[in-house]
Amino acid sequence: MPLHTTQSSRRLISAAYTCMTPADELVRCRRPVTTDDPIEIGHTDLVSRYPVYLAAFSLIWVGVLWPLDYFWAHLLSVPGPLITPECALAFMLCGFAIVAARRHGQLPWWLGVLTFASSVYCLIVSLPASTSLLEIPLSTYINEAGASSFLILLIAAIYLSSLGGRARRLAWFLGLGIAAGFLALRVVFLSPPGAASYNSTADMAVVLFLLAGGAVMALSARRPLRPGACPRGILAITTIGSFVAIALWFVLTGYAKAVHFEGVWQGGLQAVQAQLVLLFCLTFTCMLARSQKLASELISRSRELHHASLHDFLTDLPNKRHLAKRLAAMCRAAREKREKVHVVLIDLEGVKLINDSMGHAVGDVVLKEVARRIVERAGPSAFIARLEGDEFVLAFTGQEDETVRTITQGLLDDIGRSYQVHNAELRVSASAGITASDGRIGLPLELVSQADLAVTRAKRDGGRTWYEYCASLRKEVTERLAMSVELQNALESDTLCLHYQPVVDGHTGRIVGAEALLRWLHSDYGLISPSMFIPLAEETGQIVPLSLWVLDRACRDVLSLRQRSACDFPVLINISPLYFHRSDFVSDIEAALTRYALPPESLQIEITEGVLLDSAQTTISKLARLKELGVKVSIDDFGTGYSSLNYLKNLPIDKIKIDRSFVNEVISDRHDAAITKAIIGLAHHLNLKVVAEGVETESQFWFLKRNFCDEFQGYFFDRPMAWEDFSRRLHETGGRVALPQAFKQPESTRTLLIVDDEENILRALTRLLRRDGYNIVSARSPAEAFAILASQEVQVILSDQRMPGMTGTEFFSRVKQMYPRTVRLILSGYTELKSVTEAINHGAIYRYLTKPWDDQELRDQVSDAFKVLSQPVPSLMAEGSA
Numbered sequence: 001m002p003l004h005t006t007q008s009s010r011r012l013i014s015a016a017y018t019c020m021t022p023a024d025e026l027v028r029c030r031r032p033v034t035t036d037d038p039i040e041i042g043h044t045d046l047v048s049r050y051p052v053y054l055a056a057f058s059l060i061w062v063g064v065l066w067p068l069d070y071f072w073a074h075l076l077s078v079p080g081p082l083i084t085p086e087c088a089l090a091f092m093l094c095g096f097a098i099v100a101a102r103r104h105g106q107l108p109w110w111l112g113v114l115t116f117a118s119s120v121y122c123l124i125v126s127l128p129a130s131t132s133l134l135e136i137p138l139s140t141y142i143n144e145a146g147a148s149s150f151l152i153l154l155i156a157a158i159y160l161s162s163l164g165g166r167a168r169r170l171a172w173f174l175g176l177g178i179a180a181g182f183l184a185l186r187v188v189f190l191s192p193p194g195a196a197s198y199n200s201t202a203d204m205a206v207v208l209f210l211l212a213g214g215a216v217m218a219l220s221a222r223r224p225l226r227p228g229a230c231p232r233g234i235l236a237i238t239t240i241g242s243f244v245a246i247a248l249w250f251v252l253t254g255y256a257k258a259v260h261f262e263g264v265w266q267g268g269l270q271a272v273q274a275q276l277v278l279l280f281c282l283t284f285t286c287m288l289a290r291s292q293k294l295a296s297e298l299i300s301r302s303r304e305l306h307h308a309s310l311h312d313f314l315t316d317l318p319n320k321r322h323l324a325k326r327l328a329a330m331c332r333a334a335r336e337k338r339e340k341v342h343v344v345l346i347d348l349e350g351v352k353l354i355n356d357s358m359g360h361a362v363g364d365v366v367l368k369e370v371a372r373r374i375v376e377r378a379g380p381s382a383f384i385a386r387l388e389g390d391e392f393v394l395a396f397t398g399q400e401d402e403t404v405r406t407i408t409q410g411l412l413d414d415i416g417r418s419y420q421v422h423n424a425e426l427r428v429s430a431s432a433g434i435t436a437s438d439g440r441i442g443l444p445l446e447l448v449s450q451a452d453l454a455v456t457r458a459k460r461d462g463g464r465t466w467y468e469y470c471a472s473l474r475k476e477v478t479e480r481l482a483m484s485v486e487l488q489n490a491l492e493s494d495t496l497c498l499h500y501q502p503v504v505d506g507h508t509g510r511i512v513g514a515e516a517l518l519r520w521l522h523s524d525y526g527l528i529s530p531s532m533f534i535p536l537a538e539e540t541g542q543i544v545p546l547s548l549w550v551l552d553r554a555c556r557d558v559l560s561l562r563q564r565s566a567c568d569f570p571v572l573i574n575i576s577p578l579y580f581h582r583s584d585f586v587s588d589i590e591a592a593l594t595r596y597a598l599p600p601e602s603l604q605i606e607i608t609e610g611v612l613l614d615s616a617q618t619t620i621s622k623l624a625r626l627k628e629l630g631v632k633v634s635i636d637d638f639g640t641g642y643s644s645l646n647y648l649k650n651l652p653i654d655k656i657k658i659d660r661s662f663v664n665e666v667i668s669d670r671h672d673a674a675i676t677k678a679i680i681g682l683a684h685h686l687n688l689k690v691v692a693e694g695v696e697t698e699s700q701f702w703f704l705k706r707n708f709c710d711e712f713q714g715y716f717f718d719r720p721m722a723w724e725d726f727s728r729r730l731h732e733t734g735g736r737v738a739l740p741q742a743f744k745q746p747e748s749t750r751t752l753l754i755v756d757d758e759e760n761i762l763r764a765l766t767r768l769l770r771r772d773g774y775n776i777v778s779a780r781s782p783a784e785a786f787a788i789l790a791s792q793e794v795q796v797i798l799s800d801q802r803m804p805g806m807t808g809t810e811f812f813s814r815v816k817q818m819y820p821r822t823v824r825l826i827l828s829g830y831t832e833l834k835s836v837t838e839a840i841n842h843g844a845i846y847r848y849l850t851k852p853w854d855d856q857e858l859r860d861q862v863s864d865a866f867k868v869l870s871q872p873v874p875s876l877m878a879e880g881s882a
Helices: 007-018 050-064 066-076 085-102 109-127 138-161 165-188 200-219 234-260 268-310 320-337 349-359 360-378 401-416 447-462 471-493 530-540 544-564 585-595 616-629 669-686 700-708 721-734 759-770 781-792 808-818 834-841 855-869 873-881
Strands: 026-029 041-046 342-350 382-384 391-397 419-421 425-427 429-437 466-468 495-503 511-522 527-529 569-576 604-609 632-640 656-657 687-695 711-713 751-755 775-779 796-800 823-828 847-850
Touching: 007 050, 026 401, 050 066, 050 085, 050 200, 050 234, 050 268, 050 796, 066 085, 085 109, 085 138, 085 796, 109 138, 138 165, 138 200, 165 200, 165 796, 200 268, 268 320, 320 342, 320 391, 320 447, 342 360, 342 401, 342 447, 349 360, 360 382, 360 391, 360 401, 360 419, 360 425, 401 429, 401 466, 419 544, 429 447, 447 471, 471 511, 471 530, 471 544, 495 544, 511 530, 511 544, 511 711, 527 530, 530 544, 544 585, 544 604, 544 721, 585 604, 585 616, 585 847, 604 781, 604 808, 616 632, 656 669, 669 687, 669 700, 669 808, 700 781, 751 759, 751 781, 759 775, 759 855, 775 781, 781 808, 796 808, 796 855, 808 823, 823 855, 847 855
Parallel strands: 429 466, 511 569, 569 604, 604 632, 632 656, 656 687, 687 711, 751 775, 751 796, 796 823, 823 847
Antiparallel strands: 026 041, 342 391, 342 429, 382 391, 419 425, 495 511, 495 711, 511 527
C-alpha cells in the first residue's frame, strides 16, 4: 500500500518540529544550596535549546547503531543493512557538528571538513544508482542519493549558522529548505501501493532531515550563537530518548523487513509502525526535556528567591534576616563553648550627601567599595551583613575584646580613605558601636540594637569613632521613648501651658515685650525643663505640632490681654529651625494673626543663628516676608551659633538677644565682658536693639546699662509666670517694673575700693584712709568687688594678695582688662619674690605694699595713686608699667 502520512502522524511530526523552536534560557546555579550558606545564582547563556541536542543525538545514534543493524541483518538473514555505512557515517558526523556548533559557538574546521568529505563520499557512492533508476525502487534512490545531497547542504548550513549577519539568515533558510525539501521529495516520488515499493528507510530519512533542518534553524535564530552547555538532566533525557527512538526504529524496521522477506507482508498501520514509534519517542522525549527545563527553572528560581531573601541585592552580603539566623547559631555556639559573641555596627556618614549631589548610582558604587573594604579588613572569621541603608554589621565569636576594638578602628580608618568614582574623589566617614555577650540572650537581634545605641553615642561624641555599649544607654533610650509618647499625649490632651517672662526697657522700666515659654507639668515628674523635651521633639518630628500649638495659644492669650487693655507690647515666640524651614511657616503666622484678628505688631518671632546653616538665602527671603507682613524678628542666643557677619548685615531683623552664657559672668570675666561690649557695639552700628537675657543681679544690670544695653530680661525683674499670674501682674503694676535706684555719687569724686577677706583689716584701713576725704567702699571677696565695680565708678583699688578663690594678682589681671583706668595697689603680708614679680611683669599693679603697713606711708601711696589719675593717659600707663 502507498505510504500516506496520517493525520495523527502529521500532528506528531508538527509537535516534534514545533519543539525545535528556540526555548527560554535555563538558569544554572554555581554551587548547591546549603542552610548556612545560600547559593549565588549565575545567569549565563544556558538556553540549551534541547530540541537541537535531540536532533543531534538522533543523527549520532543512527551512525552509532549501524553496526548493530549490520549484525542484526546478517543474524536474521534479511536484506540489509537498513542504511549504508557511508550514509550512517555522514549522519553521525552531522550530529557531532551540530553539538560542536552549539557548545562552542562555532564549527571546528576539522570537524566541518571531515563531515563534508563523508557527505561527498556518500553522494559519490550513491551516483551509480542514478544509472539504474528504473531498476531499483524510487524510495531507495531518495534514501541514498537524496540523503547524500541534503547532507552536503546540512553541513554547509551548520557552518553558516556559526557565522554572523546575513550568513545566519541564509543558514536559517537552508535549514528550512532541508526540512521541507526532503519531505517534498518523499511525497512527490511516492511509489504505487505494493510490498515491493515500500521502504521504511526513506521515511526515517524524512524524520531525520526534519530534525536536522529544525536544529539548523534553531542555531540560526534571532540572537547570536554563544557558547553554552546543556544542563545534565536535559542532556541525559535527550541522549536516552533519542537512543530509544532510533533503536526501536531499527528493531521494528528490521523485524518488518524480516517478515516481508518471508513473504508475510502486512500493510496498514503495521507498515508505518516503526515511523510512528520513532515520532512518538522523539515527541515524548521533547516533552520530558521541556518538563525538565521547567522544573530546572522552578528550582533555579526558588534558589534565587531563597538567596535574595537572605542577601542584600547591592553588595550580595547577608541581610538582616540572614543575620538573625546566624546570630542565633553563634549565640548557641558561644554558650556551649563558653565564648563571647561580639557585634559591631558600622554606620556610614556622608552617603546621603553623595546620593543627593551625584545620584544614587554613584552612592551605590561607594557602598559596594565600602563592603569590599569591610570584608577585606574583617577577614574570614567575621560574619558580615548589611542592614537597611548605610549600616553594616559584623559578628565575631571566640575573639578577645581588644582584637575586636583593633579591627573596628581599622575598619573606620579604611572606610575614611578616599573613593575614586568617575574621576571624582569622594569621602565618607563612619561611626561604630560595639557590644558583647556570652550568648545568654533571649533575642539575638538585641545585640544589634545594643550596638546601634552605642553608635548613637559615638555620633554624639563627634563621630568617626567607636563606643562600647553599656546598660545606661538602654535606660536613657527607654526614658526618651517614654517621654516622647507622654509628650504626644500631653499635646493631644492639651495639658501643656505657656509661661510669660517680661522684657523691660532699661531706661523707663516699661514692659516692652513678653517671651512665651513652653512648660510641661508632668503628673509624676513635676515641671520638666524645655531643654529636655524640646530637643527630643525636634528629633522625633513633634516640634511642628508643638510650634503650631504655641503659636495658637500665644495669639489667644495676647488677644485676651489686648481686649482688657492690659498690654500694648508684642509676645515673643521662639521658633525651631526645623519649623522655620517649612514652606508653610510664614503662611501659618499670617493665618494665626488672621484667626484672632491681631495686628502684626502684636507678635514677634525669635530665631536662632542655626536657621542660617541650611540656606541663608531662603532664610533672608522668609524674614523679608515677615517684615513686609509687619512681624518683627529678633535673633536669640546671639554669639553661640554659626552666623556669618556678612549675612548679619543683610538680615531683615530688629533685635539681637545676648545669650545668658555671656551675662552670667559679665561683671567678673573679661572675655564675657569684651564679647558683650562687642555685641552691643555691633548691634547699635547696624541700628539694632540689644536685649540681655538671664539678668539676675543688680550688678549685671548696671554693667550692661552702663555699656548701653537697651532692654533686659531675667529673674532680676520677674520669673516666667503662668498666664493668669502674668495678667494679674500687668493689672497691678500698669505694665511697668521698678528699676534699681542709681547709685548716688557722693560729693567726693575720689572713690577707693578696699578688698580684703579679713573684716578687722577692712575696718582698720577704712578708719585710716577716711580722714583723707575719700569715698571708701569695701568688699570681702573678688566677686563682691566685681559687683561694686559694675555699679559704681572706682578710681583706686587697694587689695590683699592672699584671698580664697583668687589671688590679688589674678584679681587685678581681670580688673586691668575690664577697667583699665583704675589704679591698683596690693597690700600683702607675704613678700615672696614670685608674687611680686608676676604682679609687676603683668603690669597689673601700681604699687606693691607690705603688711604691717606704715600709716603715713600707706596714706602717701594712696594719695599718689589718685594723683596719677589726673595725669595724661600715656603717663599713667608708663607709671603702671613701671
